[in-house]
Amino acid sequence: MKKWYGNSFRLGMIGGGQLGRMFIQEAANLDVHVHVLDNDENSPCKQIASSFTKGSITDFDTVYQFGKDKELITVEIENVSIEALEQLESEGKKVFPQPRILKMIRDKGLQKAFYVNNGIPTSPFYLINSKNEISTDPQVYPFVQKMRTGGYDGKGVQILKKVEDLSKAFDAPSVIEQLIPFEKELSVIVARNERGESVAYPSVECQFNEEANLVELLFTPAQISEDIDRKAQKLALELIESLDLVGILAVEFFLTKEGDLLVNEIAPRPHNSGHHTIECNSTSQFAQHLRSILNLPLGDTSIRTAGGMINLLGEQEYSGEVIYDGLEDVLAMEGVFPHIYGKVETKAFRKMGHVTITAASVELVLDKAERVKALIKVIGERRNN
Amino acid sequence: MKKWYGNSFRLGMIGGGQLGRMFIQEAANLDVHVHVLDNDENSPCKQIASSFTKGSITDFDTVYQFGKDKELITVEIENVSIEALEQLESEGKKVFPQPRILKMIRDKGLQKAFYVNNGIPTSPFYLINSKNEISTDPQVYPFVQKMRTGGYDGKGVQILKKVEDLSKAFDAPSVIEQLIPFEKELSVIVARNERGESVAYPSVECQFNEEANLVELLFTPAQISEDIDRKAQKLALELIESLDLVGILAVEFFLTKEGDLLVNEIAPRPHNSGHHTIECNSTSQFAQHLRSILNLPLGDTSIRTAGGMINLLGEQEYSGEVIYDGLEDVLAMEGVFPHIYGKVETKAFRKMGHVTITAASVELVLDKAERVKALIKVIGERRNN
Numbered sequence: 001m002k003k004w005y006g007n008s009f010r011l012g013m014i015g016g017g018q019l020g021r022m023f024i025q026e027a028a029n030l031d032v033h034v035h036v037l038d039n040d041e042n043s044p045c046k047q048i049a050s051s052f053t054k055g056s057i058t059d060f061d062t063v064y065q066f067g068k069d070k071e072l073i074t075v076e077i078e079n080v081s082i083e084a085l086e087q088l089e090s091e092g093k094k095v096f097p098q099p100r101i102l103k104m105i106r107d108k109g110l111q112k113a114f115y116v117n118n119g120i121p122t123s124p125f126y127l128i129n130s131k132n133e134i135s136t137d138p139q140v141y142p143f144v145q146k147m148r149t150g151g152y153d154g155k156g157v158q159i160l161k162k163v164e165d166l167s168k169a170f171d172a173p174s175v176i177e178q179l180i181p182f183e184k185e186l187s188v189i190v191a192r193n194e195r196g197e198s199v200a201y202p203s204v205e206c207q208f209n210e211e212a213n214l215v216e217l218l219f220t221p222a223q224i225s226e227d228i229d230r231k232a233q234k235l236a237l238e239l240i241e242s243l244d245l246v247g248i249l250a251v252e253f254f255l256t257k258e259g260d261l262l263v264n265e266i267a268p269r270p271h272n273s274g275h276h277t278i279e280c281n282s283t284s285q286f287a288q289h290l291r292s293i294l295n296l297p298l299g300d301t302s303i304r305t306a307g308g309m310i311n312l313l314g315e316q317e318y319s320g321e322v323i324y325d326g327l328e329d330v331l332a333m334e335g336v337f338p339h340i341y342g343k344v345e346t347k348a349f350r351k352m353g354h355v356t357i358t359a360a361s362v363e364l365v366l367d368k369a370e371r372v373k374a375l376i377k378v379i380g381e382r383r384n385n
Numbered sequence: 386m387k388k389w390y391g392n393s394f395r396l397g398m399i400g401g402g403q404l405g406r407m408f409i410q411e412a413a414n415l416d417v418h419v420h421v422l423d424n425d426e427n428s429p430c431k432q433i434a435s436s437f438t439k440g441s442i443t444d445f446d447t448v449y450q451f452g453k454d455k456e457l458i459t460v461e462i463e464n465v466s467i468e469a470l471e472q473l474e475s476e477g478k479k480v481f482p483q484p485r486i487l488k489m490i491r492d493k494g495l496q497k498a499f500y501v502n503n504g505i506p507t508s509p510f511y512l513i514n515s516k517n518e519i520s521t522d523p524q525v526y527p528f529v530q531k532m533r534t535g536g537y538d539g540k541g542v543q544i545l546k547k548v549e550d551l552s553k554a555f556d557a558p559s560v561i562e563q564l565i566p567f568e569k570e571l572s573v574i575v576a577r578n579e580r581g582e583s584v585a586y587p588s589v590e591c592q593f594n595e596e597a598n599l600v601e602l603l604f605t606p607a608q609i610s611e612d613i614d615r616k617a618q619k620l621a622l623e624l625i626e627s628l629d630l631v632g633i634l635a636v637e638f639f640l641t642k643e644g645d646l647l648v649n650e651i652a653p654r655p656h657n658s659g660h661h662t663i664e665c666n667s668t669s670q671f672a673q674h675l676r677s678i679l680n681l682p683l684g685d686t687s688i689r690t691a692g693g694m695i696n697l698l699g700e701q702e703y704s705g706e707v708i709y710d711g712l713e714d715v716l717a718m719e720g721v722f723p724h725i726y727g728k729v730e731t732k733a734f735r736k737m738g739h740v741t742i743t744a745a746s747v748e749l750v751l752d753k754a755e756r757v758k759a760l761i762k763v764i765g766e767r768r769n770n
Contacts, residue, residue, distance in 0.1 A: 005725055006707070007427075025410050028433050031725040042392075048413050048433040282720065282743075297717035304689070323388070332682035335667065340390055340416040358667075 002071075004294050005031040010050075012036075012070030014057050014085075015077035016043030018341040018351065019270045019286075022278070023076065024048050026286040032294070037066045042344040060084045067093060074247070074293055076269055078106045079150075096194075096293040097247040097268040105268055108175045109148040115263055118242040120235065122263045123254070124178045131171040138163055144177040145169055180262060182254035186222055187273035188236040191248045191288045194295040198240055199288070200233035201281060201301045204273055206252075217369055218273055219308035219362050220280055224255065232261055239266065248289040250274060272311065272351075279337050279356045280307035305358045308365040312338075312353035312378050314346035320381035322346040324353070329375045335359055336372060346380040353378070387456075389679050390416040395435075397421075397455030399442050399470075400462035401428030403726040403736065404655045404671075407663070408461065409433050411671040417679070422451045427729040445469045452478060459632070459678055461654055463491045464535075481579075481678040482632040482653040490653055493560045494533040500648055503627045505620065507648045508639065509563045516556040523548055529562040530554055565647060567639035571607055572658035573621040576633045576673045579680040583625055584673070585618035586666060586686040589658055591637075602754055603658055604693035604747050605665055609640065617646055624651065633674040635659060657696065657736075664722050664741045665692035690743045693750040697723075697738035697763050699731035705766035707731040709738070714760045720744055721757060731765040738763070 003009060009032070013020050016038025024034045024045060033050040036043075037057055046052050055062040057077070063084035067073045072094045073085065085099040104110045115122040127148070128134060134145075141163060147156035147170050159179065160169060185206040192198040205222035222229065236251040243249070250271030252264040274285035283291075283299025291298050312324070321344060330336055335358040343352055355372055359365045388394060394417070398405050401423025409419045409430060418435040421428075422442055431437050440447040442462070448469035452458045457479045458470065470484040489495045500507040512533070513519060519530075526548060532541035532555050544564065545554060570591040577583040590607035607614065621636040628634070635656030637649040659670035668676075668684025676683050697709070706729060715721055720743040728737055740757055744750045 003708070005709070006727070007729065021413065024433065025413050028406065028410050028727070029722070029724050031432075031727040033432055047416075047418055047435045048409065050432045291716065296713060299716070300719040322391070324390070328681060331676065331684070334685040337414070339414050342391070342413070342416040344392065 004071075007033065009033065009072075010035050010070045012067050012073040013045070013049075014063060014066070014073065014075045014080045016040065016045035016049070016052070017076055018044045018339075018343075018353075020045040020076040021048065021341065022275070022284075022339070023270060023286045023289060026284060027290055029287070030290065032290060035066075035070065037063065044342045047342055057081065060087075064088060067095075072096070072293060074269075074289075075102065078102055078268070082106075094293075097245050097249075101243055101245050101268055105266060107148050108146050108151070108265075109173065111266065112175055114242075118239075120239055120242070120263050121261060123180050125175050127173070128176055129173050131166070131169045134160075134166060134169055134176065136163055136166065141165075142179050144175075144179055146175045146177060148173045148175060180254045180256060182262075183257050184222070184224065184255040185264070186224070186228075186232055186253040186255055186261075187218070187271070188232045188251050188253070189248060189271060189274045189277070189285055189288075190233075190236040190240045190251065191285075191292040191298055192240045192245055193292045193298060194246050197298055198237055199298045199301050200237050201274065201277065201285070202303055203229045203232045203253075204276070206273060217308060217310050217366075217373075218276065219365050219369075220276055220306065221303060221362065223362060228255065228259065228261070235261060235263065239263070243268075246295075247292050248274075248285060272354075275339070275354050276307045276309040276356050278339075279358055280305055306360065306362050306365050307356055307358040308362075308369050310355045310357070310369055310373060311351055312340075312355060312376065314348055314350040314352050314378045314380070316348040317384050318378075318380035318382065319347050319384055320345060322352055323379050323381070324376065325379050326376040330355065330372055333368070333372065335368065338376075346378055389456075390418075392418065394418065394457075395420050395455045397452050397458040398430070398434075399448060399451070399458065399460045399465045401425065401430035401434070401437070402461055403429045403724075403728075403738075405430040405461040406433065406726065407660070407669075407724070408655060408671045408674060411669060412675055414672070415675065417675060420451075420455065422448065429727045432727055442466065445472075449473060452480075457481070457678060459654075459674075460487065463487055463653070467491075479678075482630050482634075486628050486630050486653055490651060492533050493531050493536070493650075494558065496651065497560055497562075499627075503624075505624055505627070505648050506646060508565050510560050512558070513561055514558050516551070516554045519545075519551060519554055519561065521548055521551065526550075527564050529560075529564055531560045531562060533558045533560060565639045565641060567647075568642050569607070569609065569640040570649070571609070571613075571617055571638040571640055571646075572603070572656070573617045573636050573638070574633060574656060574659045574662070574670055574673075575618075575621040575625045575636065576670075576677040576683055577625045577630055578677045578683060579631050582683055583622055584683045584686050585622050586659065586662065586670070587688055588614045588617045588638075589661065591658060602693060602695050602751075602758075603661065604750055604754075605661055605691065606688060606747065608747060613640065613644065613646070620646060620648065624648070628653075631680075632677050633659075633670060657739075660724070660739050661692045661694040661741050663724075664743055665690055691745065691747050691750050692741055692743040693747075693754050695740045695742070695754055695758060696736055697725075697740060697761065699733055699735040699737055699763045699765070701733040702769050703763075703765035703767065704732050704769055705730060707737055708764050708766070709761065710764050711761040715740065715757055718753070718757065720753065723761075731763055733769075
């Protein structure tokens with residue numbers, strides 16, 4: 001095999017956010033040089049990338065030119081010029097995850113269709129092109145509307161509770177999904193390399209912040225039966241194989257009150273629900289992503305310690321240059337690992353970092369997580385009116 | 386306290402080797418921007434530093450100019466222009482470890498005198514200025530000759546076994562030390578911040594490669610009594626306090642057959658004998674160094690798992706562009722963590738990387754370490770004659 005470390009191998013990363021940054025930290029362990037394209041000169045990857053190119057990740061020419069002198073191309077965000085990646089792939093470049101998968105996944109309508117076509121359980125749904133196709137029959141409320149494309153970090157998704165909510169419905173092609181009164185939300189990360197080997201991480205359990213529509217806290221191991229954990233891992237592995245994906249896939253599940261697992265969403269990249277793997281598992285999701293796209297042996301996914309993860313979101317009232325209030329108090333605690341993403345400006349609910357918490361049991365993790373949440377706040381130089 | 390993360394705080398690192406590189410990987414977790422000075426454009430830090438300045442780290446003007454616009458300056462190697470660091474310190478810059486300590490430690494004669502003056506046990510010795518001061522009395526052989534300055538990575542240290550060896554003695558100011566028939570060689574890492582808090586890591590046990598005069602394998606926890614471990618930690622803490630050092634200090638001990646601990650050498654920076662802390666301890670030595678020099682709360686030093694560390698040294702017969710033969714086989718093993726330093730060229734016994742090994746017990750660690758050693762070799766494009 002060609003040398004994949006050192007100066008002669010350039011890995012191109014489209015997107016310069018925190019996922020790319022944590023990936024670069026891991027890639028340094030194997031001396032894989034990561035070159036980054038992003039439009040924001042203050043993006044998290046900038047400080048530690050082998051090189052940083054400023055440019056639009058959704059522009060065909062920019063992405064194509066960036067990719068041309070790289071040996072391997074990957075992404076850390078879905079919203080990129082997939083057409084440019086397809087062109088690079090057609091010219092013989094390795095591009096993982098494969099562009100056809102990015103294309104399918106970024107359209108939540110196609111995602112849903114894929115589940116149905118491959119026998120993967122998911123919640124009942126129908127597709128609409130515009131707002132006026134939504135039923136006004138009070139019987140069908142509440143339901144979830146998800147824009148087919150363009151949603152990100154909780155945006156483009158909302159619950160419509162009653163007919164009166166129709167006025168605020170997105171007027172865009174959407175998935176209309178039955179609202180599942182789920183018991184728990186779970187996530188499983190799987191990885192697969194080019195030679196078809198695949199591995200799954202144990203399930204994690206997620207708690208949402210309703211207001212921000214973002215994961216607020218997750219923990220591992222999930223408080224579910226072994227049987228459910230095994231089923232979730234099996235479904236996630238079936239999914240990555242059906243997709244024939246090379247790379248990492250995060251699979252979010254609803255666990256219903258009846259004990260059924262329904263796939264909610266998938267993401268073909270390292271994922272927020274896998275950040276704890278840096279401290280809690282033998283192989284982090286970032287190291288695993290690297291192994292999978294380089295066609296290396298995949299790493300052990302087992303849990304080293306019970307743990308949890310809290311997102312550090314920008315407080316709603318602040319903007320301007322970020323200040324992590326209470327960071328030093330948190331550093332004084334044992335088994336607490338802050339990750340600061342290096343974003344210059346904070347804004348309401350922006351993901352500015354996360355904190356991993358380890359302890360001897362999930363109960364102790366949750367307790368410590370509450371203390372961490374009370375101590376640390378992401379504020380900014382300016383207080384909004 | 387002033388903000389120590391983000392764009393407004395520049396940490397200057399003198400030296401661009403692997404210690405600096407692993408430090409930068411950790412510093413990224415807290416968004417501390419590390420700017421590096423090194424003469425070698427291919428130095429390990431180059432790929433991931435916030436900025437890289439090419440220049441001689443032993444030249445007064447170069448180091449002084451580099452340090453002038455930094456908020457804090459640290460080193461990852463002792464052989465730097467200490468005079469420039471003293472000048473920066475006198476102008477009010479924070480420089481940790483303090484230049485006066487670097488000055489003392491880089492002279493093994495002064496180091497020895499410091500131990501004696503502070504009641505720290507060390508092996509008997511005397512100082513010489515040149516070769517002809519060495520005794521020709523066969524009774525005093527064997528002994529160890531250590532050049533007072535300029536030794537590094539096993540160079541400048543040798544055992545003279547008999548009078549006939551005098552011809553190869555270093556003709557330089559040296560420490561002549563009694564050869565201690567030690568039972569084990571131990572290392573303890575301690576850290577201390579500006580407000581005077583200090584912590585010690587549990588002892589690790591080292592096995593040397595006689596030929597290269599370098600640590601070949603170390604493991605944790607050391608196979609010693611609790612009492613000896615406690616004594617070693619206590620001595621190391623006494624040492625860092627006597628020095629009034631801010632930063633990290635690696636203390637190497639001989640454990641004699643009689644159960645006495647003698648300080649062999651110290652290093653005021655992250656150290657080869659602490660690399661395993663990345664995977665094996667709650668806080669890595671690199672994260673701890675960062676915490677100590679930023680005057681942050683120090684991190685928990687406890688052992689998460691038994692582990693060991695093997696240095697990946699360049700095979701003697703090779704030079705040229707490095708190839709890590711067997712790296713993929715090693716990646717297929719569980720609990721095995723390679724760290725590749727990103728040096729472009731290999732040479733005989735050059736430190737090109739290390740591998741950390743974790744397992745349920747030291748016995749299993751040592752067993753796995755043998756398998757890793759048999760699998761991986763650092764070779765190069767050229768085979769020497």
